[in-house]
Amino acid sequence: MDSKLHDKGIPEDERMDLMKRLATPDYCYNGNPTVHADRLWRNVESVEDVENLAKHWSLTLGKHGCKNLISEGAEGMLQAMVISFGGLQFTLFDLQLRIDPDILHNEITFQSLMYRNNTINVAIKANEESSTPVIEVSLRDRSKVPLYACEGGCLNPVQQLNQQSRRFPIFVTDPSTPILYISHDKKHLAEVKHTLHLKSIVNYDQHIKFKKKGAGLPFVFWLGIGSAIIIFHMFLIRLICKEYYSPSMLPTTK
Secondary structure, three states: OOOOOOOOOHHHHHHHHHHHHOOOOOOOOOOOOOOOHHHHOOOOOOHHHHHHHOOOOOOOHHHHHHHHHHOOOHHHHHHHHHHHHOOEEEOOOEEOOOOHHHHOOEEEEEEEEEEEOOEEEEEEEEEEOOOOOEEEEOOOOOOOOOEEEEEEEOOOOEEOOOOOEEEEEEEEEEEOOEEEEEEEOOHHHHOOHHHOOOEEEEEEHHHHHHHHHHOOOOOHHHHHHHHHHHHHHHHHHHHHHHHHOOOOOOOOOO
């Protein structure tokens, strides 16, 4: 795949248009995160393997909103792949992080994501004071266009981003929604919470606690098993006692 951005023969105005398209890639990526998709991370041992792997990537990205982006050459393909790793998705008004909270036991960092003439760094790291993961967001360079962000649910005040890392807690919602929103439109982020219509929202620690608590079989099941065991033993004891204390049924000898 050719690199259009680094083509020496490309006119400057076309180069600027390409940069603009790379920074606003439609609705890429709207599928499940590809970081755990085994089929996309196979070992390659031949040219044919490389070609097949490239086809799988291109098909996956193209079918999940990245068709226009990967048509922009190597830079577009690379941008789409990075976006897909964590389930990042561009929309008309924002950039969303849709990664599954249940797989956040690993630290993940996305560097130099292109958005609205800015490059953004997004990292999911463990808090130094606890093992609870948090999201850190910063701008790589001085902001050309103001960017804002809020965590899942957007219940807390919207924060403006800069070159210093901003920390956001991780919230898990029902129904499932993105755990981070980034936008050039502060008003849009302030209105997001009114459009989600959530049944519940809990922080990451509460979510994990509930998940562990509900991982086993229900209490009623164990209560039934315990009752059955007790009743069986009571019946067995009663049977033994009855046999022991009852008159002997053996015939008498003369």
